[in-house]
Amino acid sequence: MPELPEVETTRLGISPHTINETVESVLVRQSSLRWPVPRSLAKKISGKTLLGIERRSKYLLLQFEHGGLIIHLGMSGSLRIVDADLELRKHDHVIIHFSNNKELRFHDPRRFGCVLWQSGDVYSHKLLQSLGPEPLSDKFTPEHLYNLSRKRKVAIKNFIMNANIVVGVGNIYASESLFMSGIRPSRQAGKVTRKEFERLTQNIKRVLAKSIKQGGTTLRDFVNGNGEPGYFKQSLHVYGRENEICTTCDSTIKQVTIGQRSSFYCPACQH
């Protein structure tokens, strides 16, 4: 479900209620997520104060003095802040109770997400090694994409969705940024020109920044930390618009499968 803007929206939503608060208790109702939730989680963070929440790629990093919690929302996960007396829902798997009587609840029907613990420097965790640059940072440049893409036969859409190349670009924003750049999602990455990478880099930054501003994209169930939807859906040009008219010409948006994922493009605007 969530791509970078949705994860960032979640971070912004839960931070004010949790940072500088002390964990009173932890309840793990379902430890069978993508990887098992560590049994020692409650022992690790009970009585400890949350110092800050950072985001790297689509991972949320909850920093404590002696280590960090690594949370990934997978396809269907969400984090919400609620008053502790609110009834638990089905699929509320991990509940962190803070001293201000708020609870952070990890909810994930499909259980593709994870809640992990890394002692010491949270960034030393294996999952955070070999990640590409953050798309909204200065390290993400046209040269970066150009250099890594030479001789690569993979479709450009898969290329920009590869977290080793650049993090945070998921299925929605890959289709959107390629449309904005006039590049067909099926093009071989190695055949995309320098000039096209300049547009693509710019448009990835643009589309992600704009979506964060609008609170992310809510297709069916995404809500921010306070239970509110995002409003970027109304800005989508191609994603989920198969058989509809292109927003810039009179052609019909096509849907194809690339790398087992639905992809959307305008056959007239994108080459």
Add this chain to the structure above:
DNA sequence: ATCGCCTCCTGCGCGC
């Protein structure tokens, strides 16, 4: 090294 396929899991909307 690179690529493409499979997998984990539940819920929803659709057609019959």
Add this chain to the structure above:
DNA sequence: TGCGCGCAGGAGGCGA
């Protein structure tokens, strides 16, 4: 109303 099917915002792991 109910059932079966296909599809869904991710991404690690594997074999070729």
